[in-house]
Amino acid sequence: MHQLRKHSSSSKARLVMMAVRSFTTRKSTIIAALVLTMTGCALVSVPSRDMISSTREPAGGMIPFWASAPSSKADIVDRYTRCLTRPPSGAVMYNTERCWSDISTEIYMDVLARIEDSAPTELSRFQIAENQLYLPNWQPFDLFKPTYECNAMDLLRIGEPSRKSDSGKWLCSDKIEFGNKCVIFSVGSNNQFDFEVEMHGHFPKCEIHTFDCTGDFSNPSTTFHRTCVGREDVKTEKGAFKRLSTIKKELGVNTVSLLKMDIENFEWQFFLDMLDEPEDSRPMQILVEFHIRMELHDPTGKLMPYPWDLAPTLFEGWNRNWAIPIARMVKVFHQLGYRIVWQERNRWGEFATELILVHQRAL
Structure with missing residues (x-):
């Protein structure tokens, strides 16, 4: 074109x-x-779809995305350079990082748009066969790319190391105000409160709430609510569902500092539901585990709903190629104002990965 x-x-x-x-x-x-x-x-x-397949080096490596427009490489280099030499709002590390992230995010969105528009032959490494439950080596999660750097000195591990279990979570501690205004939501419990107990031990001033409509659970480190987070306020056979904005209003919460969830495929629906929430109802930081197993069971052995049934708009025309729904999900992150700042692939299952998402209000 x-x-x-x-x-x-x-x-x-x-x-x-x-x-x-x-x-x-x-x-x-x-x-x-x-x-x-x-x-x-x-x-x-x-660039057009026809040009995508023609930008490969003879040895099989990829030519940089700007190769088709020689002048654009210099422009991008200039923008990155200005972030380092003339950062916005003064020479502060976080201002430099935000500036760098803005450019990286812009490029990332362009790359995902190209991937979504690519011919199936270009995306064959993300294609799952009829007899496969998941792709090896966490391949689809290559599409989750951090575009903002969470400073290593501020990364905090909650829970056991990954070599011992998959229950631990990383968070960016510098993006949370651990004082009287700190509010933590934990979505999905199954009567496991390791995260809440440790967070309460580290940050006793934080107000912690746990939400799960599948049972009556309790723990002194948190306030338990037999409620699930959903798109609308409704009571069903599965339990009571409430919008985030409704929960915030009922609890008198202005800002959710941190939301942690491991909800076995329902994360695909959760982010689509959040598109209907006002920006001030979106948590400043989200810790979430994503799953891409074709059949996923909960700890009791019950088969969980399929992602394509929970979020059909993300899977429309995907034809069992994980590149399509993941690229669309990252676009949803972007539309909601979130950036990926960390990824930890689950060593206990190549069909799951942990993400840290930080809202642009906290950058």
């Missing part, structure tokens, strides 16, 4: 030379450039 734009005569020669340099990879570009130069126009290349 190409667009036309008028250029001065002094730039025509340079544009033609750019086209000549790309002759070996895009023969049509050189021909079009020569013709358009004769008519007083210059050619501007815009």
